[in-house]
Amino acid sequence: MKIINNKNRFQRTELFVKVSVTLIIFFIALRVPFDTDFFWHLNAGKVSFEQQSVLLSDFFSFTKYGTPWVNHSWLSQIIFYIIYRMFSYPGIMVLVALVATATMSLIYKSMKGNSFVKAFLIILAVLISAVVWSPRPQIFSLLCFAILFRFVKKFDDSLKKKYLVYIIILFLFWSNLHAGFTLGIAFLTLFVLGKIFDFSESKQRTEVESKKIKYLLFLILICSLVVIINPNGIETWKVQFDTVSMKSLQNQIDEWASPDFHKLEQQPFLWIWLIITFFAFSTSSNLLFQEILPIIFFGSLGFLAKRNFAPFAIVIFPTLAKLTLLFFEQKIRNVRFFDKLKLSANKANLTPKQNIQIIINLFFVSIIGLAIFGKIFVLSNTLVLKSYEKKLFPADAMDYLTENGLPDGNVLNSYAWGGYMNWKIPELLVFVDGRTDLFGEKIIRDWTAMVSAKSGYDRLINEYNIKWIFLENDNPIVEELIQKGWATNFKDDLCVILSK
Structure with missing residues (x-):
């Protein structure tokens, strides 16, 4: 009976932490929906929606008027316009918050270990990723990346082919939402290369691992082709590389500049590198290449441009949670001080009774919920929106x-x-x-x-x-x-x- 009660208490705690963290992320993600790029995306969505065909030439400038335009984010733009048309700026604000929260929730699900440790880590992930939480198509791209990461891990754990089908469908939508699908292809490629290295180093080369590698190689080929199924055709591949090759990007656009670690809001990216380095050296981690290669690649991109912080967060935190758990198992669990502390806590019986715990949990969640509704109410006020618009x-x-x-x-x-x-x-x-x-x-x-x-x-x-x-x-x-x-x-x- 005691075991059952402990299990129920554990499940309640897990649920409470998960719900609380989700609501806190949503609260943080609620922002006035203004961004310098948002309005031309909104305008393009309006034109595509009203003419019932994707806008593929420029009608907004005199320097490029009438010339072909690779509009790789057309589906995101239409989504933004429909939401704006129905709910105006408050609708855009809630949409961005929902997408950001869904992305962070997928990262949370990918982590293993104590719920409170995962909650702490996901808040760090929020601090890193929040820099790109704005009403722009890349917010959908980050969600797609998090979904891809989840599906790849599911396939790797189960060898169920349905996840390969899900990934192909995901890339079909992703390439019409944003050109960031190339990050997904890069992740798949690095993951497979890592598996090949792991397979070649393994003393037990199983047929299952060999099959996984073959399936994933075939998946990369299919996904590289399926992304062409959009109004831009093969050009959707070209635009990403044309953009990043422009020398003027880092000079004119802040998000394309390298991070400035003298600024507090950009330091969490550096903190994560220090933390994972500490855990990697202080534990016998034996990380797999399929984990290491994506971390190094996306971490390097983060040092080149701040906009790459968020993809890095998606690949780093599941591994960081794994290392944190390993550090606890190897370095903390057997320390006498913590054993005595745990024993004292058990003797004191500090855990509240079931009904009291439920009431406390509901009260805390209700407070967060009220804060969310209050923030939406304030930021949706016409005077507040106009004030921010005039400021920006x-x-x-x-x-x-x-x-x-x-x-x-x-x-x-x-x-x-x-x-x-x-x-x-x-x-x-x-x-x-x-x-x-x-x-x-x-x-x-x-x-x-x-x-x-x-x-x-x-x-x-x-x-x-x-x-x-x-x-x-x-x-x-x-x-x-x-x-x-x-x-x-x-x-x-x-x-x-x-x-x-």
Whole structure:
């Protein structure tokens, strides 16, 4: 009877921790749904939805107007637009929080060990991953990656072929949601290479392991082909490599820059490396190559660009949980101090009675639930949303243009605000927005030269027939053009509009 009671108590604790952690993650993931890239994604989703065909050419800029555009995120964009159309910004906020929570929950399920240790580790995973929790297609890509990781582990444990079918279907959807499917192919490849190394080093080479390797190699081939089934065809493979090969990415886009560990919010990535290094050296871990290779690869990507923190979290934390459990088994369990502490706790009978424990658990969960509803209520308030919009985007300047009309000629606009400007005033064709893969190295380089007032910038202004600018106040070109007699149409603390 005592064993049954202990088992029930353990199950209640597991459930309580799991529910609490899930709700806490959801609470953390609830944010005002504004992102510089969100608006051009929303605009593209609107066009695709209204014309009932995928938008595959540019209609938002004058520099690339009418040219083909590899719109690899078309399905995500339509999802965003439908949610926005039905529920406006609060709907987008809840959607992003749900996807982020589902991703973290899959990581939690992939970990083994004590529920409280897993809860601590998943909070660390949240600290690493939260940097990319924004209303953009990559949020769906991270969910797909977490699902892939789960399915691969399930197949590896059971050899059930149904998981291979699930993975193929997953890649079919993934390649239409976001070009990040290449991370999935990379993970599969590294996992199989690791299994091959493990198999070659093993003294007991079983037929089962040999079959797994053959099936997974075939799976990589099928998945590499199935991703072509989308409106972009083979181009969906090319766009990812075209994007990462652009030298201007790290200079212009913060998420593509390497992490700055002097900033507290970026340090958890480094903490995890230190923790896993400590556990790896302090235990006889004998990690498999199928675990090591993905960790090294995605960890290296994290050092190159902050946007890769989240994929790293997906592959590292199940292994980190395994090492934590091993460290406890080998180093902590037999320490006399902890034995005495455990014995004292058992004698004191600190565990509350069943009914009291249930009431405490429900009370705690209810508090988190109320906090979630309170946060949704506050962040959904129109005044709060407008306040954030004015803080992050040139809302007043756009109101000015709406009331007074657009100046004649082409505009040199902020890279960060291009999508927002075109969303607010569809007839306003911008110089550039967040679609670096569309604009390419030359246009981004020319844009940088102009806004920085580098030598020859005036030649570029004439070449692109720039008649007015819409930029942040601190850009060097602003003072240069004012000195040359350009008129100040609008100016506030955030931006300035000048016309020739």
